[in-house]
Amino acid sequence: MITVTRDDFSVDEELKRLNKPTVGGFVSFVGTVRAESEGEHVESMEIEVYPEMAVKQLEAIRGEAMSRFGVEDISIIHRYGDLAVGDNIVLVAVSAGHRAAAFDACRYVIDELKKRVPIWKREHTPHGARWVEVGRPDKV
Numbered sequence: 001m002i003t004v005t006r007d008d009f010s011v012d013e014e015l016k017r018l019n020k021p022t023v024g025g026f027v028s029f030v031g032t033v034r035a036e037s038e039g040e041h042v043e044s045m046e047i048e049v050y051p052e053m054a055v056k057q058l059e060a061i062r063g064e065a066m067s068r069f070g071v072e073d074i075s076i077i078h079r080y081g082d083l084a085v086g087d088n089i090v091l092v093a094v095s096a097g098h099r100a101a102a103f104d105a106c107r108y109v110i111d112e113l114k115k116r117v118p119i120w121k122r123e124h125t126p127h128g129a130r131w132v133e134v135g136r137p138d139k140v
Contacts, residue, residue: 001073002058004051006081009091014075018095023072027102029110031090033083037132042085043124049080050118061112069105071096076109078119 001017003009015026033045062074072095079089092109096102113119121132 001075001077002055002062003075003077004049004054004058005077005079008079008088009077011091011093014077014091014093015095018073018075018093020072020095022097023095024097025099025102026093026095027099027106028091028093029106030088031110033085033087033089035085037123037125040125040127043126044085045083045087045089046122046124046129047080047083047089048120048122049078051080053118054078057117058113061109061116064112065094065105065108068108069096069101071101071105074105074109076113078113078117080119 011028011030015028018026033042035042058076058078062076065071065074075091075093077091083089090113092106092113094102094106094109096105122129123132
């Protein structure tokens, strides 16, 4: 499942949705808005997205991961809009028969998402707003 939304999400609900008798485990990654970035206090974050292209790219990434790692299912949710510190930004949840495939698929999806999906983040700090650099694996 691919979702690009302004709405928050429930990790528990997504894991329940991914559960099947053939699933031996889940691996998930949840990215949230941090209170600090590059040594500066962050008050909030604004996320912009090109929804149609984002969904298209996320579907491709999901399909690649499903084929490459042989997992049962993958859910990807990415939020946009104005978010507060502590708010959820992104969820990648993978169900698989075995843990190694689930871990590998989850890492692949989040890494490819950061590289390929047209999503832009702007942090609001006490000194003004700044765009988050794209393509850095340490940026959520």
